[in-house]
Amino acid sequence: MKKLALAFALGAIAIANPVLSAAAAPAPCEDALKALRAAEASVALSAADKTKVSDLEAKGVERCNADDDKRADDLFAQAMKIMGK
Template sequence: MNSYVRFALASLFALAMHSASLAKVPCEDTLKDVRSARSAATLSTTDAVKVDELINKGIDRCNADDDDRANGLFKQAMTAMGK
């Protein structure tokens, strides 16, 4: 493999890694959106319990610096609220 091809591959890899890091959203930001949606949502008792459990689990993961799992739980809560 010549140096030009190596340089091109290294550049593509660097670009991919940079793009992946930009795609991550801090769970604290997502939590703000979820809390706002929750305060405006009109839910049945069963749905409210489910949403609140998902939010609380997400907060636990967020506090543990597990942003990916926290955001996944927050997404589930938003889906359960119809958002």
Template sequence: MKKIIAVTTLTVIASLGLVASQAHAAAAPCEEMLKNMRAAKTTAKLSDADMAKVNDLEAKAIERCNADDDTRSDKFLADAMKIMGK
């Protein structure tokens, strides 16, 4: 019985480590995409209205990225890149 508990405990601990590492790894893509969008923004020639849209999308992307919602963050950043023609 003690062996079963020990094996189960080790399995749970290993599973938690895998989930934690996957969650940490998932945060990197929105960070990378944000970096790329900011680089594109520095050279973009945009009207004031388009720059306001890009800045709004960037703020929304940062909020979602900080909440580990990479999918929505990446969507906002992709929309910003479209406005910039990238």
């Protein structure tokens, strides 16, 4: 009976592990980019802030294209912060 319980517990861990790692994965960068562009359209920025946001967006798109969603999302979040979002 102990072996059966141990096998069940190990099986549950093996099934749950991919689910847990998927939940911890960053959001798709395409979604963050879409939100950034929508926010850009609704906010008036100074020339300096617009340049900063554009630079961060370009770097984020580059990271997104390289399948580095975490860094892309971080860059998009920095741009959103500049816009006050």
